[in-house]
Amino acid sequence: GAGVSQSPSNKVTEKGKDVELRCDPISGHTALYWYRQSLGQGLEFLIYFQGNSAPDKSGLPSDRFSAERTGGSVSTLTIQRTQQEDSAVYLCASSFDKDRAYEQYFGPGTRLTVT
Amino acid sequence: AQSVAQPEDQVNVAEGNPLTVKCTYSVSGNPYLFWYVQYPNRGLQFLLKYITGDNLVKGSYGFEAEFNKSQTSFHLKKPSALVSDSALYFCALRGAGSYQLTFGKGTKLSVIP
Numbered sequence: 001g002a003g004v005s006q007s008p009s010n011k012v013t014e015k016g017k018d019v020e021l022r023c024d025p026i027s028g029h030t031a032l033y034w035y036r037q038s039l040g041q042g043l044e045f046l047i048y049f050q051g052n053s054a055p056d057k058s059g060l061p062s063d064r065f066s067a068e069r070t071g072g073s074v075s076t077l078t079i080q081r082t083q084q085e086d087s088a089v090y091l092c093a094s095s096f097d098k099d100r101a102y103e104q105y106f107g108p109g110t111r112l113t114v115t
Numbered sequence: 116a117q118s119v120a121q122p123e124d125q126v127n128v129a130e131g132n133p134l135t136v137k138c139t140y141s142v143s144g145n146p147y148l149f150w151y152v153q154y155p156n157r158g159l160q161f162l163l164k165y166i167t168g169d170n171l172v173k174g175s176y177g178f179e180a181e182f183n184k185s186q187t188s189f190h191l192k193k194p195s196a197l198v199s200d201s202a203l204y205f206c207a208l209r210g211a212g213s214y215q216l217t218f219g220k221g222t223k224l225s226v227i228p
Contacts, residue, residue: 059215106158106160
């Protein structure tokens with residue numbers, strides 16, 4: 001596609017429910033990143049995928065968070081047993097490869113609200 | 116550990132006046148530095164980057180940034196602000212050998228007509 005797409009654009013869920021957020025990277029981009037943008041906290045790195053290598057999960061805030069990337073393309077970020085502090089905008093980005101990580105192209109984000 | 120600081124939460128400037136959005140960083144080794152802009156309800160858009168070479172880099176929409184190694188700064192500038200420049204601006208850093216970006220907390224720029 002022309003850019004990184006994310007779905008849904010908005011998600012409201014009740015505390016304790018699981019949610020799945022989807023990211024479609026730019027076609028041909030092998031590197032994919034998830035970030036979280038919280039009010040007053042800036043952007044926080046969550047997880048990084050590069051090709052078929054094991055992902056770097058060092059930014060995931062708890063074991064309730066997980067992500068997978070199927071077929072080296074689409075990625076899903078899953079948050080289990082959501083908490084109110086999980087409310088944020090979740091941004092996905094992709095780059096051609098890890099060596100060009102400075103050219104990260106961002107999607108519009110998914111705004112998650114946990115009530 | 117690497118970090119980015121944007122000391123101003125908000126910057127107000129009159130249309131037509133020059134603008135500066137400040138950024139300082141801390142990293143071991145040579146930094147790769149970036150500015151991104153986020154318009155309301157939109158994703159982050161890349162503005163410009165410093166990798167190596169000239170300390171003054173030019174980017175999209177007439178923006179430029181000056182890399183100052185001694186002051187560990189990478190301030191964003193524009194000679195004449197437009198109302199349409201009003202947005203949230205993020206400075207970001209990538210350390211050599213790393214791939215993840217470390218972002219500042221963002222600066223809200225308001226250009227007043």
